[in-house]
Amino acid sequence: MSTPEFQQLAHDIKLWASELGFDQVGITDTDLSLEEPRLQAWLDAGHHGSMDYMARHGMMRARPHELLPGTLRVVSVRRNYLPFEAGFAATLRDPTLGYISRYALGRDYHKVLRNRLKQLGDRIEQRCRELCQVTGEWRPFVDSAPILERPLAAKAGLGWIGKHSLLLNESAGSFFFLGELLISLPLPLDAPVEKEQCGKCVACINICPTGAIVAPYVVDGRRCISYLTIENDGPIPEEFRPLMGNRIYGCDDCQLICPWNRYADVSPEPDFSPRPNLHRPPLLALWRWSESEFLKHTEGSPIRRIGYQRWRRNLAVALGNGPATPDVIAALQLAQDEAEPMVAEHIAWALATLARRQQDDSKKTRLLIRCIEKGLPDHA
Ligand code: SF4
Structure with missing residues (x-):
């Protein structure tokens, strides 16, 4: 395929992604070598707690081409998930109700996003077949493989990594899911966001109920309520129990306080609408x-x-x-x-x-x- 054909394909991928319901898409290469020392330091400090799978895959997380040999590009997508009636404060303030992280109120996003990424991969494959009978390799991922999806999304221009370690987008905040399509085509690259825009703000660090953001951009998983209530399969350390309040599955405090989430869009996705028995239960x-x-x-x-x-x-x-x-x-x-x-x-x-x-x-x-x-x- 020629350079103009790859340029046209990149353009079409963005169009198809939008038709499939993704809110934004960007394309980047697989080089995350700058992230490796940061990842190693985080693992060495034991911040991954009992998430052994984080350590098990070592630096593969920062090397997508080792996950799928031949990978040249990562198509990174994001989809907003904030439901219309999020009811943050009303639930957090009432200690007789259970607070569930807003991303988990509806259908499992892994399935929703992976299906659509697969459809995107199918369309790319079909177009390649039409153009040159060569399809290349591709594979969709949604939080399902050892892959550093936030740094990849940042490189692809979807936002910057905030001090709470989540991806932030200037016009959409941080209430969105990420997914990736690894692909073996030399598509043109998108530019990353020029600089992070947290500035002097430290609101998320100060608000975290358990002090899990131990330094800007560094989350100690062992203190994070999301980890404690979801990933951790053992007892919850007593020191954190009184600090958890009524949070029974995850925590959104660092996102709730973030000024960029004033611009967060509500998702029209019916699959992410809260289930009645999980909304303010x-x-x-x-x-x-x-x-x-x-x-x-x-x-x-x-x-x-x-x-x-x-x-x-x-x-x-x-x-x-x-x-x-x-x-x-x-x-x-x-x-x-x-x-x-x-x-x-x-x-x-x-x-x-x-x-x-x-x-x-x-x-x-x-x-x-x-x-x-x-x-x-x-x-x-
Ligand atoms: S709360 Fe402030 S420091 Fe934290 S991610 Fe948002 S802008 Fe950055």
């Missing part, structure tokens, strides 16, 4: 789900991947952080004997935390009554 209702109900209600949702035991573990922590009402205490007690050891330990923590809160509350009430009886000002 009462914690107690979720706690009462049996395992089969959990599987039924989370079918086709990314939440299903964490399994019932991690789900119960997260809920126990959130219930322990909520109001010490008789029905919450009774529900936790009822489940304690039959729970798996890890969940039982979190239930015990929740019950002890609620008991302490009850004691504190009754102390305050007694003090208040004494103040009223003595006609003193209320300091309770």
Whole structure:
């Protein structure tokens, strides 16, 4: 194929990507050598926690051409996911409700995006066949392979990496999914965003409930609520439990505070609309789900991947952080004997935390009554 034909193909790829519902697309090469020292330092510091797969693939993450030999370009795509009624504050402020990261309220994005990337690959293949009978190799990825998708997206011009380590886009914020098509065609490259635009802002670093952004652009996964509630398959360290509030699957705080998300677009994608039973769900209702109900209600949702035991573990922590009402205490007690050891330990923590809160509350009430009886000002 000639240079003008590759230029035309790159143009067509962007058109097809837009027809398939992607909000932006860029093309870059596979050279991430500048990222390798950063990745190595992050792994050496143990910031990946128990995500052994991060270490297992070593530098392959920064070398897409090792993942699919012959790869010359990466077509990087993004798709907005913010639902119309995100209800961030209303859910976070009510400790009787469970907060689920907004990306996980609808259908599993892996499936949605991978299907479309595959369609994009098919169209490219068909065009190549028409032009020269040679199709080349291609493979779609959506968070499914050891690949540094954010640096690739940044190189492809989709945005810059913010201090919270997520990709930020000037006109779309950060509430979007990324996907990649690895391809063996020498397509023309797009230019990266000239410079990052976080400036002096450190809002995400300051707001993180568990102090997981340990330095600009460095997230210690072991402290991150997304890691603790999703990736981590063991107990949640006690020091982080009170800081998690009612977050039961992921956390959006660093994105919520980010000024660039003032410009975040709402997604028209019906697949990303919140499922009714996951949108502002009462914690107690979720706690009462049996395992089969959990599987039924989370079918086709990314939440299903964490399994019932991690789900119960997260809920126990959130219930322990909520109001010490008789029905919450009774529900936790009822489940304690039959729970798996890890969940039982979190239930015990929740019950002890609620008991302490009850004691504190009754102390305050007694003090208040004494103040009223003595006609003193209320300091309770
Ligand atoms: S909150 Fe501020 S520092 Fe953090 S990513 Fe957004 S602009 Fe950058």
